[in-house]
Amino acid sequence: MTVLTPDTEEAIAQIVRAAHEGDGPLELCGGGTRRGLGRPVQAASTLSLAGLNGVTLYEPGELTLVAQAGMSISALTDLLDGENQQLTFEPCDMRALLGTSGEPTIGGAIATGASGPRRLRMGAGRDAVLGVRYVNGQGDVLRAGGRVMKNVTGYDIPKLMCGAYGTLGVLTEISLKVMPKSEVVRTLALPGLSDVGAIDALSTALRMPCDVSAAAHLPASVSKELGFADAVTLLRIEGFETQADYRIQTLRDGLSMFGELTPVESDPWVAIRDAMFFAGDDRAVWRVSMKASEAARYVAVLRDQMDVEAFYDWGGGLIWLACDQGNDAAEPIIRGVLAEYGGHATLVRANETIRAAVPVFEPEPTSIAHLSAGLKAKFDPAGILNPGRMRA
């Protein structure tokens, strides 16, 4: 396999143009840490974005950062740290879960739609993206959006690129809205709740004007890995000292029927963000996005039918599942039951054979599949960018 590592946007455009004109498909790659996501790509060449790793612009007073797609999240985080700022969407790091090495990049995080616990309060990567520069499948260098906070000038292609897994264009530069770090970040826990009780407690908390920035539930089988004796329902509160104190007291009062809300000293959110509980084994891992209030019921139905471990983020709106890989990663049950509730399931981890055979992304109704294929054809007419990554 040839790995091409151009260091300019124009060099990328030339490579894509050549691919379009007959050199054949390209697998796009940032740091390679999320390479196991999606369906396996059959491509003779890998186009690495590692050579495009600079910061184009950082204006802390405007909460605006423009970075090249190959910039590592760690370098970007260090830069923001210096101004006491952070990314809004808390992108997950898939290295432990997928058993990969290398450095996660901002381009990879945006292209794969990775967002962590703060997605609940601050939105996903798509909500942080202000603009992109990209190379379409014909090798044209194009811009969409910009670097200002509000922009409705033309269709919102930057958001379309989020979660498109590089199938519509090669992202070369991304403008992002960033946010200040909070003075105080506190985690609080309710112990011993059932899944149903926990989802109810999280919903109650989220209905209070306390700006809860993360809301998760770890059943006992998962929470023990963080040293909890029992199931634990977790809330994150941010702000300045007196503000956090006030919000915590408000939540404590409002949640008293669910138990005593107690402070947690160590930070559980990185483990939740990265689904660390499922790292290091060979089970299949799914990420299910659904209506939060039905999450516990959905998991209960699954448990009746199969052996499955689960935990909940986003107040229940995101469920991580681990089950035996078998022949199909239990796809018929996981998607079959989900169909009754609405939402979608993504197969995050499974061996290549399963990922080639089982739809990794939720199958789309025929008409929407036509739209997807239509967009792909308009952005990448020769089908050379990450062919097959999302759909067969």
Place this chain on the structure above:
Amino acid sequence: MIEMPVPNQQVIAKQARLAAALRAIVPPEQVIDTAEQLKAYECDGLNAYRQPPMLVVLPDTTEQVAKIVRLCNAEGAPIIPRGSGTSLAGGALPTADSVVLGMARMKSVMDVDYANRTIRVQTGITNLAVTGAVQPDGFFYAPDPSSQLACAIGGNIAMNSGGAHCLKYGVTTNNLLGVTMVMPDGEVLEFGGEHLDPGGYDFLSLICGSEGQLGICTEATLKILPVAEGARPMLFGFETNEVAGEAVAAIIRAGLQPVALEFMDKPAITVSENFAKAGYPLDVEALLIVEVEGSDAEIDEQLTRIEAVVAPFNPSTVKRSGNDIESAKIWAGRKAAFGAIGQLADYICLDGCVPLSQLPDVLKQTAELADKYDLKVANVFHAGDGNLHPLIMYEANDPDSARRAEELGADLLRLCVEKDGCLTGEHGVGIEKRELMLTQFNERELRQQMAIKDVFDPSWMLNPAKVFPLSLSEPHMKEIAAG
């Protein structure tokens, strides 16, 4: 003057037959075909441009919308989707051969789900009515365009509308979870739902802000949020626009996250104060209104911090609201600004966006350009996100004044683009900024956007003469028509 395409006489010739066919879909009185009644639909908020449509149809259900769209598609009649007609960009301006599809009758709340903090509505409902439906239970819908009393959610989705409070809560796209959309071939599709994030391509992101060019959204699922315990603003006066601009950046950088950060320049202050008697200082060049929310104690602490951050910029006026009456007074002038200016003159409200660091220079150049065109410009805008709203005052009855106003507007928007900003932050392109799109994007970039419309609306029948320069869209549509 902005040109519109020459209407298709063959389509106009079908008016009576189309009206009859539409009357078989909706109750007869919901089809409008008399010149007198059609006049009510001849323009939107950009009222310098007027053209009555061929027909107006006002459906009640998604099924009716689907039938209407199928009919118009078969007959080659362009459809102009219309919410409440408050667009400031001419997004709902008809052509003489078009059918206006008005959503005004589809305004019911279909479901409120507090457990998941969502509301399901028909898209003809007004923005404020969404909040009204959930306010008694302590919730609100965050995007708050200043036309919120009248504007429809469908229009908000089409334009990805913002508002004064989107600094904290985001604009429409950040608060939209799902839509039911009638495709140009009449098929009804669901995008999104009550869950977060899509399972494939993010169609919802494309639909929001597509100016009614990809489909007709008939229902929407929106996020609702718990209302803060309270909110109070603070008023600062500054000796120069530059210093006020620097104070804005300092507040943002300090991480104080106000819910609103509004800026008024001297002409706006004077007009508003004369009108609303809000107690604004008349000896300052710029005013900032900064609002924070939370419990009473939280508000006090945040305002104290903001005051400390602003102090080094030597504000000549500092007024902190201590109660609801004082808050209303501080907001009174800002809220009256557009109306007050409207009493003095006709005005064009622009919507460019610039990086905060460019604010002072853009304001200075705005004043210079206004002098050049011999017109007055007042600036009232959302400073926290750099979204400018220069109000160009002119005489609509004086063609020369109107021409100068339009040219000044175009110059000001070009200035925003030059300063690394954009043509429109929250109003949309419509017809108003259509021809300026080539200053922001090159032709290839626009063609890639047009290709998206090709996928959704292959015959370009939905709001066709909007968003893209006619120099690109007209030849493209001719090619499509020629097959």
